[in-house]
Amino acid sequence: MFKPEEIVKVEIITLARFRDTLLTYLHEMGVAQLDEVPIEGIQRDTPNEFYRKATSYSITLSRLIDTVKHYLPPRKGGIKEFIFPEEKKKRKYKYRGIEELIKDVEKFLGEAEPKIREVESEVSRLNNEISALKDSLNALELLSSLNIEIENLRGRSFLSVEVGLVDREKVENLIKELEEIAEGRVFTLRKDLAAKSLLVVVSLRKDSGKVISLLAKYGFEKIEIPEGEGLPKDLIPKYIERIKGKEKELEDVKLKGREIAEKYYEDLVFYKELMDNEREKSNFLSYLVRTEMTFGLLAWVPKKDVEKVVEGVKRITNGIAYIEVREPSEEEIENVPVKLKNPEFISHFEMLTEMYGVPKYNEIDPTPILAFTYSFFFGFMLTDFVYGLLLGVISALLVKGHSKLKDGTWKFAKIMLWASAFTMVLGILFGSYCGNLLDMAGVKVPRLLDTMSEALTVLVMALAIGLGHLFTGYILGFIVNWKNGDKRAAILEQLPWVFIIIGITLFALSSKLGIPQIAFKAVFGVGLALFVVGEIVNNKGMAVLLTISDFFGFIGNWLSYARLMALALATSGIALVINIIANMVWGLKIGPIPLGILIGIVILIGGHIFSTAINALGAFVHALRLHYVEFFGTFYSGEGRKFEPFAAKREVSELEIES
Incomplete structure (x- = not known):
């Protein structure tokens, strides 16, 4: 706690024939972060075929x-699925090297891919045919108003026939x-349909080029003449039957696709996960670096896992390996990857620390402090027992539902459990229940403080x-800088604010505790003097401007904690408005029916759920924000290098390695 996990450097050199199995072993263990071997002018390893x-x-x-996926039945969804997700079953795979794995995948694809592609091709073909038939059906419905045999709407060897739609006002x-450009050698038939007109244009084949160009100029929408002979209205039932036949054929193919999907889907996901991890x-x-017979790698490993890593390397290489472990x-130090280490009950707060950035290897991990102060600030701002209870119930359900997955939702829900507990406690102290x-309702509620009236x-x-929070940050910053040998920064950047905050605190308590003015003035003066000296040393020519800027920056950061009061007041204010609106309609009646009570209950439940969510x-x-901007700004850089283990991502597969 407060310090990251101890990390050591592990260097391994062994025979090239062990590379694949050794990498797979480290990948499955997931405790080592691989780094580039810092040797110039040596051959690097590359992916083989x-x-x-x-x-x-x-x-x-x-x-x-x-x-x-398109052929599988839709998955169950909704709130239940989100809160209680189904855990995926894992299948074991005996790993005998990447060459054998590729052979297994090729064998599977050789069986499954042709069947899937065949169904996909059939579905695509039938969809295209159905679409074309529906287009023809639409055309027949338009042409049926002409009462002309369909074969007469097709061109002849010396005649060109164009059928289509054009804007009614242009026709x-x-x-x-048309009559002008064809010199009268044209026949037109017109049928008005709402805003469009259906137009049949018959011309000599030699005039067709000019006719088509003119039609295009007027935005003529050509209708493709469907197959068949006879009146369009007589062809419509036949096309409807053809469409039904194709749709039935499509359903049969999709049913076959579903059988194939149910047979191969889990295998596809399984082999894809294996391939993703190999990739x-x-x-x-x-x-890695290599020679003709050997290869070398460099890894950062948590100290507690080193023994397990070394044992595994020796077992896989039959002891034919050079292994060096050192601090x-x-x-x-600047390049050491950082893995946060905290007790299990606050480890989920590491997610919030990592969102900002991890500490450097020689810095303090702020997670233990953040776990308490973040939850307290959250509770202070929400500050309502019922709201905290509602949030706590939802969080507890999510923690239970995601407990096996240990995913981001689980971590976030555990954070919210802490926050909801503080909210309920502070809700009781402030006497706030919705x-x-x-x-x-006439119930006398005991309270320590009323946010609205006080x-x-x-x-x-x-x-x-806020002052206490900033003081903690400056103390931590002083400790880190002093410990790391940067005593000037500790004395000139953190210590001045420590004295200034103590001086402000003594001034605030002087009237109650009888502290003489000289005491807080002296402490404040020492802090101010150190602050000015630090500004001059660090900023030289810009010292005057930056002294004013930095001092008022501190005041701004301090006053930023007023948001604790502002949001607590906002929560109470929104709840008050909801209660007043519900009270206004409570007595409403329509005859003997107390409609107002029903409306009031809906307003109270819906309003307070909304208020809980928004607040x-x-x-x-x-x-x-109070942590990332105000608190971390006093001591924490967040510029560390996060520990990112060389680790397999497995949801449906599990490897058994043959050494």
């Missing part, structure tokens, strides 16, 4: 999965121009809390 095939097959499998001019491994090959040197709902007191509390969102964002 099997790794390249893994990348290609991963893409192929992904496309096949997308195809078969007169179009007919006139990821290939991305790290360039980190990072002073020069390497705002003043119990007070309006807003000034709440503001003073918020600023006092919880505000509390989440602003509590985070």
Whole structure:
């Protein structure tokens, strides 16, 4: 706690024939971060043909999965699925090397891919045919108004026939121009249909070029004449039957597709996951160095896992390996990847720390402090027992539902469990139960403080809390800089604010505790003097401007904690408005029916659920901002290098490695 996990540097050199199995072992363990071996002028490893095939097959499998998904029944969704997701079953695969894995994938694809492609091709063909038949049916419905045999609407060897739609207001001019350019050798038949006119144009084949150009000028929408003979109205039932036949054929093909999908879908996902992990491994090959017979790698490993890694390497290589384990040197400290280490009950708050950035290896991990202060700030801003209870119930359900997955939702829900507990406690202290709902119902609620009537007191509390929060940050910054040898920064950048905050605190308490003025003036003066000296040393010519800017920057950061009061007041205010609106309609009656009670209950339930959601969102964002901007700005850089293990991502597969 407060310090990251101890990390050591592990260097391994062994025979090239062990490369694939050794990488797979490290990948499955998922405890080592591979780094590029820092040696210039030596040959780097590259993916062989099997790794390249893994990348290609991963893409192929992904496309096949997308195809078969269309034939599977829709998955169950909704709130229940979100809260209680189904855990995926894992299948074991005996790993005998990438070459054998590729052979297994090729064998599977050789069986499954042709069947899937065949169904896909059939479905595509039938969809195209149905679409074409429907277009023909639409054309027949339009042409049926002409009462002309369909064969007469097709051209002849010396005659050109064009049938289509044109804007109704343009049709007169179009007919006139047609007669002019064809010199009277044209026949037109017109049928008005709402805003469009159906037009049949018959001309000599030699005039067809001029006719078609003119039709295009007027926006003529050509209708393709369907197959068949006879009147359009007589052909319509035949086309409807043909469409039904094709749709039945399509359903049969889709049913076959569903059988194939149910047979192969899980296998497709299984093999895709295997290929994805091989592809990821290939991305790290360039980190390795090699000779004709050997290869070397460099890894950062948590100290607690080193023994397990070394034992595995020796087992896989039959002891034919050079392994060096050592602590990072002073020069390497900046480059050491950081893995946060906290007790299980607060480890989920690491997610919030990592969102900002991890500490450097020689810095303090702020997660333990953030776990408490973030939850407290959240509770102070939401500050209602019922809201906290509602949030807690939802969070508890999510924690239970995602407990096996340990995913981001699970971590976030555990954070919200802490936040909801603080919200309920502070809700009791402030006597807030859906705002003043119990007070309006005539129940006397004990409370330490009323946010609405004692807003000034709440503001003073918020600023006092903020001052304490900033003080903690500056103390931590002083400790980190002093410990890391940067004593000047500790004395000139953190220590001045420590004295200034102590001086402000003594001044605030002087009247109650009888502290003499000279005491807080002296402490404040020392802090101010150190601050000015630090500004001069650090900023030289810009010292005057930056002294003023930095001092008022501190004041701004301090006053930013007033948002604790503002959001607490907003929560109470919104709840009060909801209660007043419900109270206004409560007595409404229509005859003997107490309609107002029903409406009031709906307003109370819906309104307070909305209030919980909107105010919880505000509390989440602003509590985070107070840490990221104000608190972390006092001591924390977040510029560390996050530990990113070389780890397999497995949801449906599990590897058994043959050494």
